[in-house]
Amino acid sequence: MFLLNNLGYLFSFLSLPILISKFGLEKLGVVFTNQALVLMLASIANYSFMYFVPTQSKKISNDKKAFIKLWSLVVNLRFFISLLLSVLSIVIVCIYFNSFLKLWLLSLLLLLPKIINPSLFINALENNKLNFKIGLVSKLVFLISVIFISNSNYINFFLGFSELLVLIGYFILINNSFLKIEMLSVNKILAFAKETINLFFVNFFSMLKPASILPIISVFIGNEFVTLYTLAEKIMNIIRGVSGAMFVSFFPIYNKEKIKLHIVSLQNATIIVFLSTVIVGVMWFSSPYIIYLLNNFNDSLIATKTLRILSLSVPMYFMVVPLFSYLLALDKQNIILITAILQLLVLFVIIFVFHNTVMQIAYAYVVSEYILLLGYYFFFVRLNR
Numbered sequence: 001m002f003l004l005n006n007l008g009y010l011f012s013f014l015s016l017p018i019l020i021s022k023f024g025l026e027k028l029g030v031v032f033t034n035q036a037l038v039l040m041l042a043s044i045a046n047y048s049f050m051y052f053v054p055t056q057s058k059k060i061s062n063d064k065k066a067f068i069k070l071w072s073l074v075v076n077l078r079f080f081i082s083l084l085l086s087v088l089s090i091v092i093v094c095i096y097f098n099s100f101l102k103l104w105l106l107s108l109l110l111l112l113p114k115i116i117n118p119s120l121f122i123n124a125l126e127n128n129k130l131n132f133k134i135g136l137v138s139k140l141v142f143l144i145s146v147i148f149i150s151n152s153n154y155i156n157f158f159l160g161f162s163e164l165l166v167l168i169g170y171f172i173l174i175n176n177s178f179l180k181i182e183m184l185s186v187n188k189i190l191a192f193a194k195e196t197i198n199l200f201f202v203n204f205f206s207m208l209k210p211a212s213i214l215p216i217i218s219v220f221i222g223n224e225f226v227t228l229y230t231l232a233e234k235i236m237n238i239i240r241g242v243s244g245a246m247f248v249s250f251f252p253i254y255n256k257e258k259i260k261l262h263i264v265s266l267q268n269a270t271i272i273v274f275l276s277t278v279i280v281g282v283m284w285f286s287s288p289y290i291i292y293l294l295n296n297f298n299d300s301l302i303a304t305k306t307l308r309i310l311s312l313s314v315p316m317y318f319m320v321v322p323l324f325s326y327l328l329a330l331d332k333q334n335i336i337l338i339t340a341i342l343q344l345l346v347l348f349v350i351i352f353v354f355h356n357t358v359m360q361i362a363y364a365y366v367v368s369e370y371i372l373l374l375g376y377y378f379f380f381v382r383l384n385r
Helices: 002-045 049-055 057-062 064-096 098-115 119-124 128-146 152-173 186-195 197-220 223-250 266-294 301-329 333-353 358-383
Strands: none
Touching (some): 002 128, 002 197, 002 266, 049 057, 049 064, 049 119, 049 197, 049 301, 057 064, 064 098, 064 119, 119 128, 197 333, 197 358, 223 301, 223 358, 301 333, 301 358
16 A cells, blocks of 8 residues: 555656746646645535545445445535536636636546545545545656647646546446446435534534645745645655554444544654654655755755745654544544634635745645544534533
């Protein structure tokens, strides 16, 4: 899992210098901003499934009919919300951002693989390696396509196409159960939407933070700085992914039995602090070299400082997932929602006051991450008195 995950990130990294050399920071900033907005639509279309599917893991792993029923519900609801949001977004882009219409239309292909993405089900069936293999192969296909892209408008199109191609290949060659999609009535879809509306709000407010950063940088600072921030962000995604893989390996979020939060102990806390300190130290001293490689062999003091600032959030990655999983297992969605809203408010208040540089926005992001951790820990202590 560790090797596959990092090979996937490696292919993603190799595409960055090629894209920067071909199109420059300004054009890539526009592409990445559009990508962030489309992925925000995909997150909204995911409704409550990010949190609902894990709670059904035992049922869908033992009952094939239950599996097909829930999978059909996921695809149906994702499709209808994606269609609605796509039409609405095209109207808005036509009216206010007509010069970016072609890029936006091509970027919307990113929604298709998100509609049929089976990652939640694969994890629920305890076959995490397949998720990493799908990500690995799709990134490799995209890396190959990058060599032939001559217009920046097509970057997001080929990113979506590569993932879609690999997913369809997976369905046909490995697991055709995902091809058994039933069309559901509107009443059934609406009934489920009403039943899990609280989880939808948890998902909505949780995804606003990562989805809003690049558009904010684009509006307040400029598209060139979107790309510089993205360089740093992609490094942090590796650490986030590795810490997540480590946690899932030892403390499954897809709990089939009663969950126990033994990870919050003095011994484990000491290990987390030690690992986090080492990683932050390595990131701090290696940042100039990493950015130099990713930025088409050019130095960037802004991207280097941004990466160093973002690295300060590393300890949070190892600590927030177990606390979140514990609250989710106890059906404490309201606590998760309150904490997500508080985190978002802190982020936007800091950005509203300090939004002149990418580094200030990075500081705002880090502070909001620790607000989330403190919020989870506060409620954890209260629940265990």
